[in-house]
Amino acid sequence: MLVGKIGEFGLLERIAAMLPKRSAGVIEGIGDDVAVLDVSGPEYLLATCDIQVEGVHFTREAITPYQLGRRVAAINVSDIAAKGGDPRWALVSLALPGDIEVGWVEELYRGMREETALAGASVVGGNLSGMKSAVVVDFTLLGVVAPERFVRRSTARAGDAVLLTGAAGESRAGLELIRRPDMKLSSSVRRRLTQRHLCPQPRLAEGRLLAHSGLVTAMMDVSDGVVGDLLHICEASGKGAEIETASLSISPELSEAALAAGADPLEWALSGGEDYELLFTAAPEDVPFLKKMVLEATGTACTQIGVICTGAGVVLRLADGTLLDPAAKGWDHFGR
């Protein structure tokens, strides 16, 4: 059986099955985006990493090294944000061909330095290697969180509201614009959407506020898409969920790009991925307070997009009341 056949999540399951379920000091291990570790201090240690591969996650034509640096750091900050934590220290492993300009590498580090500094963290170590064909950046971020504050993905309850910070889909639209530079769109729309893809803004302050409220029952950041990541929350929690598609905010820019691309903006919002928004659950009665608190402190709107229910899987409730399985025909790339 080949890796390409079984896919990322299939492989992840096989690997997880091989590794010890419980180890000393491990509060959350394999299976979550972030490891939560007990270092016998006042706070838990958070550890996460993300490997970005040229030709898979980025091309040197479409992203500047500075943007790439910001992006790889931001993606990891987003994971720490989803735990309600504070980023602290980063390690960077970099493999790169010998024919890269030193200035390119310096710009990459400038981007990582700035994004980590914005998050209150710093790069404290790493490793360099040659590599024939591609640039590979693996960014490991360590953070801390108070034991009573951190939020799991496995603790959503039936009846909880499902909320999303900001809006999803624009990152996917930006990716489409990068892949199809000939697509006809105003330069301001193009700039906004590609920026959303290239330079995600991790929701660090929002994550901290939400976790510290003590009212959020489960949380993760949206990297695989709203449906895909809600499925992760559902599976970890042993629950199902319903998404009210009409509640998803679709910006005029997203609509415009989808129209030009011949795509469905709702599909991008539901399954586009790499949004780095926070997806979280809370009791319905706490929703107004949470939305107000986050909006007032950060300017970020949170939208209720659905509910957690008993059962399993994620279904879509369309505007006309029809229920749709996102894995059904026409939506099958939603699945995992």
Add this chain to the structure above:
Amino acid sequence: MLVGKIGEFGLLERIAAMLPKRSAGVIEGIGDDVAVLDVSGPEYLLATCDIQVEGVHFTREAITPYQLGRRVAAINVSDIAAKGGDPRWALVSLALPGDIEVGWVEELYRGMREETALAGASVVGGNLSGMKSAVVVDFTLLGVVAPERFVRRSTARAGDAVLLTGAAGESRAGLELIRRPDMKLSSSVRRRLTQRHLCPQPRLAEGRLLAHSGLVTAMMDVSDGVVGDLLHICEASGKGAEIETASLSISPELSEAALAAGADPLEWALSGGEDYELLFTAAPEDVPFLKKMVLEATGTACTQIGVICTGAGVVLRLADGTLLDPAAKGWDHFGR
């Protein structure tokens, strides 16, 4: 200026110059193999990573996935060992082509699981990605060390003895045998030397004992070669060093392989690299006690191979008393 021109250490210097010198909670940062971090707990956190790239550090023909897993874990355990620390948790980032067998990946993880378990640690997280052309494994290892125990590389003193656990050079010989499978050598010698290269044995117990003795003034593990890594200690400490070449232990197997390869076994011992032995310094009067302590507890012999002196750089004292600059003609690949 191209990366290939400036080299790993030149690039590292440029990067280090860009990053903050002092950050909150950072006891040792960029410039050491291991970051030492203050997590406000009873112990310091240690963090290190090492990226292994197919075609650069290994080929799938020459190493089994199980051996590769052992090796990437062992290399990182060795770094923690050189700080006198205890490995705890690992994160693994893996990029790999879709045409790899799932069984290959499982064997890789089995190797990592076993080597981390031997070190008292476990794999708690990571990240998977596709990659067109090569397998890339980045292994991040976290450990802990008592603040009063950890050993820096920057605190060697003039007059200190320089010691080495075990012996260096066999890993380089093993690499030569892997590159030249047609070389005529007995199968037992071949097996021993290739094993030394493919499956390094990190000196974890030795590192702990040495650090806990409180008598070791500086320590690091040998990855770049004895001369290269002693230079790192010297530069960090603002000192120089002299290596007594006759003191270096050259096994019959090493001699045999060097003879067959037309190489100098002493050169391999001095500059071969990837030995993962511990190189450390201590006051001359503490040397007998340290050697006895390590030998009795672990069976590992430590050898004094030189002395730290004022000045800068590393010189070799040959058996006939001649002093030789390892960077001089004929030895120029010693340099960094």
